[in-house]
Amino acid sequence: xxxxxxxxxxxxxxxxxxxxxxxxxxxxxxxxxxxxxxxxxxxxxxxxxxxxxxxxxxxxxxxxxxxxxxxxxxxxxxxxxxxxxxxxxxxxxxxxxxxxxxxxxxxxxxxxxxxxxxxxxxx
Numbered sequence: 178x179x180x181x182x183x184x185x186x187x188x189x190x191x192x193x194x195x196x197x198x199x200x201x202x203x204x205x206x207x208x209x210x211x212x213x214x215x216x217x218x219x220x221x222x223x224x225x226x227x228x229x230x231x232x233x234x235x236x237x238x239x240x241x242x243x244x245x246x247x248x249x250x251x252x253x254x255x256x257x258x259x260x261x262x263x264x265x266x267x268x269x270x271x272x273x274x275x276x277x278x279x280x281x282x283x284x285x286x287x288x289x290x291x292x293x294x295x296x297x298x299x300x
């Protein structure tokens with residue numbers, strides 16, 4: 178998502194169980210690798226504002242307005258590493274053509290080969 182926002186060359190963005198969206202909530206929920214940021218803030222709570230400001234620079238929800246290519250994404254409602262609800266903060270801000278597939282019973286693995294088939298069909 179970030180590359181599609183920061184570079185005009187991509188003609189399509191394909192994102193499965195996308196990360197780096199709504200990063201403050203990922204930190205607060207200790208989701209995936211952002212649990213390390215939560216641990217850092219436990220030790221240095223006085224740095225909260227600085228950390229959140231820094232994270233905002235590469236939070237895809239803040240870059241979504243710059244995405245000009247079509248986007249095809251998928252999320253899995255059982256994903257606790259990259260929670261689907263957090264990606265919607267990015268998805269809802271994308272103005273270019275977009276489509277999303279929601280897998281209600283899958284986890285962080287998404288839908289693997291099934292999603293690959295859908296992406297190839299989309300192309």
